[in-house]
Amino acid sequence: MGVFLIAAGFPGTDPGDVLRHTVEVVEAAERAGFDDAWIAEHHFMTYGVCPSAVTLAAVALGRTSRITVGTAVSVLPAQHPVALAEQAAVLHHASGGRFRLGVGRGGPWLELEVFGTGLARYERGFPEALDLLCEALSGRPVSADGDFFRFREVPVVPPARMSPVVACTSDATARLAARRGLPMLLGMHVGDEEKADMVARYDEGREGVGRPPHLREEDARPAHIAAAVCHVADSTARAVRELKEALPRWLEPGLAGYVPVDGRPRPRRDVPAYVDLLCRIHPVGSPEHCVEKMRATVARTGLRHLVLMVEGTGSPARTLETVARLGAEVLPALRSA
Template identity: 70%
Template sequence: MRVGVFLVAAGFPGRDPGRVLADTVELVVAAEEAGFDDAWVAEHHFMTYGVCPSATTLAAVAIGRTSRIGLGTAVSVLSTWHPVALAEQAAMLHHLSGGRFTLGVGRGGPWMDLEVFGTGLERFERGFGESLDVLVRALSGGRVAAEGEFFRFREVDLVPAATLRPVVACTSEATLELAARRGLPMLLGMHVDDREKAAAVAAYDALRPGPGAHVAAYDALRPGSGAHVAAAVGHVADSTRQAVRELKEAMPRWLEPGLAGYVPVDGRRRPARDVPAYVDFLTRVHPVGSADRCAEAVLATAEATGVRRIILMVEGIGDHRRAVDNVRRLGAEVLPRVRTALPPN
């Protein structure tokens, strides 16, 4: 069992984005001191939901401030990156961290990022599989070339070379199938509950190539469910009632303006989110409550899904000092309960 923190660099109203980024690094440091195994950071563009536009850059800063904790991206948006450029970044972080870095990638959405960065809606809608293939070839420790619709270039050496297995955010059946066919582990978001996460793992296992199958560039990469990563909200207080009340008061101030930052690139209607209902869902199904309640929820996710890597979004309170306290209390009061039941790998 590995338990980490998940940091969105949440832009609560009135908070300076530069200060939020510095505080996010401080939360990584606090997580290492509190005994967490990993810290994963998110990438967003042109919005206050998350004010970190480069998860790899923030991870690099955090690597320099820490010595033990694993760092990951949850996620780098592959639809707006050239996969070889992202592979170079990941390889650098792998070497500079002494092997502590994990690259998480996602398809993203049909947002304005695609227009601004020039990759276009087509890369998002039908180019993700090709992007993923080029990325994994580039992270296979050798040379990489491409002869596809979106990428076409002669063979080159990746310098520095590294052998890494990306984790893929799976929020749709199509992306889940791409990950499963390639044997790449999934990142399952906090917007789904344990039942939906377990269904995703079952669907993945049904699609995954068998032991005798040949999957070019992906051999020996096929994970069990323990290699997947599950995200959840994590917030501890003296009582479950207090923890729920705190998040229900704080999170809508962040989510209402933050989620409005998702602007479609082609004028399509953006699905509306009932923010109070969403916060109610998050506080009901995730580790939000007393220390006992938080530990029980983490263990319930592990039991229901088989996933042994859990990351907790710890910024929902909107106050940096309280978020640091949340990390410390989760480390002191919740992690020991979890590890007694499921020791770390």
């Protein structure tokens, strides 16, 4: 069980305060007994005000002693995979192995222009970048002679043997992760049926593929991770009401920050309908309701690693209260089952 932190920029909040509070939530999650915390990365928008998940993860690792901290996700098309591998290796060693790297394809957004990586890296270069990242995290020297990366062999210093988690929102990405034996991170925008279907697509992609060197022989498949919105209150009605009042204030301006770099039409969401969906498919409610919903997710999908987005009210105090109540009233019931 983990927490998933977007560093959401609710209207009227100061980004610096949001970042400090995000680290405080990681500390609270450690006290509450969570296993890990995952930090999102966004650029040039208020939806999430953390532009470097690796940097904020480093701060959180320095303020904790037990909990694992990961990125969910570092946007791979916006940066050089070897540079990202170097940063991951530093955190891996400095934290005693408590860092996990999650990467994703992202979207056709403005960072591709600002950072000079280009639209082609997003549209065609993700498999090459992912392979190069994995090679740079293999503990061996790395070189490249591909369409997007070409350089002589160099040692990666410090060397580290790590495997990234891959955010998957399409069959193509799920099959890509499957062929490389990498675990998936499944987003909070889909419910149990869609998550189960993605796991099935992954398993199909694994057929006929040999065991990757980082995957233990006794593992049937890598340990996938599923994100979900979570909010706890004394009653389910109150929890739902609080999110339905708060989430639109964040989502309406936040989603507008997704600006396509090439002028293509931007996908639109019906925000009230989206909030209603999130409250219905995720553990939003009383502690008993949250336990029931998470048990149902595990039973339907087979996924056994859940990470919970707990910032939905935009209130630091309510977020910390939700984390504490999850630790006291939800996690013990789930683990005893």
